[in-house]
Amino acid sequence: MLLGLDIGGTKIEGVIVSPSTNNVVHRLRKPTVKNTYQGFFTSVRLVIDELLSRESIQSIGVGSPGSINRQTGLMQGANIVCLNGEDFLSDLKAAYPHVPIALTNDANCLAISEYETGAAKQASNSCLAVILGTGCGGGVIINGSIVDGQHGLGGEIGHNPLPYFSEHDDGASTQCYCGAWNCNELFLSGTGFERTWALKHSPLSAPDIFAKAHLGEQSCIQHIEHYCDQLARALGTIVNIIDPEVILLGGGMSNQDVLYPIIQAKLAPYTFGGKASTPIVKAMHGDSSGVLGAAYLPVMHGLTKLRRN
Ligand SMILES: [Zn+2]
Known part of the structure; x- marks a missing residue:
């Protein structure tokens, strides 16, 4: 046991x-x-x-x-x-x-549970897991082992800068609590999704934005599309380094099924050669x-x- x-x-x-x-x-x-x-x-x-x-x-x-x-x-x-x-x-x-x-x-x-018994069980030796919750963290498995790294930083995708950052992502540069600027977490966490929405609209919760998008509200649909583009950029840079067999998403944002086909379609153009077809799937164990x-x-x-x- x-x-x-x-x-x-x-x-x-x-x-x-x-x-x-x-x-x-x-x-x-x-x-x-x-x-x-x-x-x-x-x-x-x-x-x-x-x-x-x-x-x-x-x-x-x-x-x-x-x-x-x-x-x-x-x-x-x-x-x-x-x-x-x-x-x-x-x-x-x-x-x-x-x-x-x-x-x-x-x-x-998250990475270990999904690799051993969950949505990445079919992977033979590698996966990337990303938590999109209050914050944004990640875990990497390579050759069947979790990569903690020399400084315990393995998989800390949340504190890489958002790739291709522009004024469309944020009106101005924003400093993260970690001290760096424009960290992925500021855009990709559930908190970040609500923060960037509130830069241009009256504040709404993430579930409300998804509910309004479902009813056809264009501004909400565009916000979700833009979020998926940001996430695809962040994931694309990781694919170019470790090229995992599968990418798992966990945390509150991962429960929004509407995200997956959009992110999947946007991922390949942000990878070298533009053709990576890494499956992006929802974590099973919640x-x-x-x-x-x-x-x-x-x-x-x-x-x-x-x-x-
Ligand atoms: Zn940070």
């Missing part, structure tokens, strides 16, 4: 997955304590301990905000601020010395991708072997 943990800003979700069926056999949610690292760590242990009391498990995988700096081993860039600067993975290993443990971020967990990807992470890292029936 595989134990997977998805640590979010408000809750910690833990599951036990049976690798023979890919089914979740236990699921547990507890609130995330964020005021001190000690309190946070205790809240993580509560979830793990309760799941350990229910099943015998072979590994623990953790999906966490932020990433591990390879040079220092310490957490960085987490929106649960008390986690930054802490050696979270070593502390977990010390608490559970007899179980293999691995940790990565939520976008990587909100469960975090815990499932985390559960399969130690398998992908070779820390544990699957005992499939």
Whole structure:
């Protein structure tokens, strides 16, 4: 049995997955304590301990905000601020010395869950997963392994600049919270989709823009077309580097089925030679991708072997 943990800003979700069926056999949610690292760590242990009391498990995988700096081993860039600067993975290993443990971020967990058991299951060795939610993140699998990278930056598509940026994308350059300008996230996240709409119209929520487009409202249709063009530009630059077998979309924006044929048609012209036909598909696991990807992470890292029936 595989134990997977998805640590979010408000809750910690833990599951036990049976690798023979890919089914979740236990699921547990507890609130995330964020005021001190000690309190946070205790809240993580509560979830793990309760799941350990229910099943015998072979590994623990953790999906966490932020990433591990390879040079220092310490957490960085987490929106649960008390986690930054802490050696979270070593502390977990010390608490559970007899179980293999691995940790990565939520976008990587999306890629892993879909590659192992979801919409990218048919891929033989590569995929790109992109989360289009409140923010924009990504995960890359090459040769069957997740690419964390030297600085934990593998797949951070959200903080590349939007390719071919022009005044049609934004009236002026906009600075991202990360310090850079015109990051993809400012345009491609659900928040970005609403932000760029509000530059030219009265504010609307993303679901309202899609609903009005469905009723034939031209300005909404044009906004969606423009968004798809921006996303195709961002994806095209990645295809030119890693040329994955499949591109998966997750997060709130990925639930809008109308996007897929438009993005698919726009992708090829933004790739070298203009002919790339990489399938762009919706992630299958929805909100469960975090815990499932985390559960399969130690398998992908070779820390544990699957005992499939
Ligand atoms: Zn940024």
